[in-house]
Structure formats: C-alpha cells, structure tokens
Amino acid sequence: MTHFTLRQLRYFVAVVEEDSIVEAARQLHISQPSISVAIKNLEETFNQRLFIRHHAQGVSLTASGRRLYERARELLRLSYELEQNARAENDLVSGTVAIGCFESAAPLYMPKLVAGFKQNYPEITIQLYDGEQHELMHGLHRGRFDLAFLYDLELGDSINKERLNAPHKPYALLPAAHPLARKKAVTLKELSREPMILLDVVPSRNYFIDIFKEKGYCPTVAYSSPSIEMVRCMVGQGLGFSVLVTRPSTDMTYDGKRLAQVNIHDEMPASMLIMAYLRNNEPTKATQLFMDYCRTVDLSPGILAHAEPA
Known part of the structure; x- marks a missing residue:
C-alpha cells in the first residue's frame, strides 16, 4: 500500500499557493525535481490528477486537486498545532509563533513586545513579518501567520x-515652527486649508481622507508615501501636514527636523490596533502565551511597561 507524507502535502500546498513549481521550490529552498516527484507520488497515491500543467505559465488545480488542497491545508494546520502544543507541554515552554504586523505600527511596537516576551520565554521562537492590511489578512487565511497585529478597519468577520x-x-x-503647532488642539477645518502629506497604505489612506470628507472638507494631497518616516520627513521639511495614528516616541525626523504632534478637536471614528487570529484556528500554546503578554503591556507613546494588576 502506498502512503503519503506531510512533506508531500506541504510541497503540494506550496505549489498551489505560488501557482508555480518554480516559485514553490524557491520559497521552500529545495529543488524543483523534489517537488515534482512529491506531486507525482501524491497523484499515484490518490489515483487522481491534481494539476494541469501549462507550458511556461505555471500550473492550475483540477477539481480533485482543489478538494485535496482544502483537506491538505487543514491536515497541515492540525499537525502544526499538535507539534507546537506538544512542545509547550514540556517544563521549558518552546515553539514558534509567526506574527504579521501592519507596516507603520511594526517598528514602534513589535521589537519591544518581542524583547519583553523573550525575557519570560526564551525558548519560544518569534517570526516577524510586516506588510499592508490585505497582506496580513491573506497571510492569516493561508496559514502563514498565527497572529496578526493590524487596524480594525475594513475587516470581515472571519477573525477573532x-x-x-x-x-x-x-x-x-x-512642522514644529508651524503656527498651528503652538495650539493645544486643531480642527479639521484648519488643517484642510493646508497641503496634506498622506500616508498612502490601505486602509489608512481611505480612513484619513474620509475623516475630512465626513465633515465636508476636502484637503489637497500635495504628496503621498507608503512610508511613515517619509511622511514625517516631508512634514518636517515644511511641505504640509499629515494625520497619523501611530505615535513615534521622538519628535525628530530621520533628517533632523523637529515635529509637533497636535491633538485634533473634532470627533471622529477611532482606529483601533488589534491582535487577530482566524476564528476556526485555535491558537497554539505558544501563541496564547504571546497574546497573554501583550494584554499586560501599555503601548502608549513613550511607554512600554506592564500595566498594574487589577
């Protein structure tokens, strides 16, 4: 009787998600023939054709391949949870937690969170990735991340x-020298008269524009960038204002200009930073421990200390 292995399933899932044997081999750091042999063995084991090969255009799933893909993903997820939880049952907790974080928030929060957590659980490996919101959601659904840190904007109901x-x-x-920087708080109306430097990543881009539109204002976007530090530097050079949620602990830009963070008087929808995982995926023990740690930490500007016990 022919048997299949988890490794063969892992190779198969990688080919599906990369739409290419070449890309799957590159991602897994193995040879293309190894993947081809694994898929051939799976097809022989199940007596089904799993892929349609397209010359120079990758591969696509057959109907049988699609059904196997969904079951293979679930089996790989369960095997991963089994391995992680079995390791966590040791006296010395170990395991791996793969975390995705929204790119503008990642530098401010994740290094400090990981450093504090590692002091308590040095045997747990933390893998960090940063990206845009859609990349994080895609990674959660594809099983790339155990946990994601992102803003509660334009999200579905598939996650906890x-x-x-x-x-x-x-x-x-x-800019620190701007007349509005001397005020304790400014209004959206006042800001809308100035050129805007827009943080151009989804969903932040829409969120920051919409808070003006909802009040009937239409700011002129002079420049935009997906980099929060680029936005800060443009503001520091006096090219306009910006609206942000992430609050770096310094008022200096990369190029040495001073900035002012000024509260906005208007009421507006909040932008909540959350940690999320798939509803149908129970977090591993190592993931639960990281989440528990994050619940104890105050992420206010300039502070990253444990909250007082209730």
Missing part, C-alpha cells in the same frame, strides 16, 4: 480580534 492598549485617535503632525 482583541483591542490592544495603544493610541487609537488620529492626531495632526506639523
């Missing part, structure tokens, strides 16, 4: 989400 103790109300970012 928990709010973090982090800033959630937008503020105005201005």
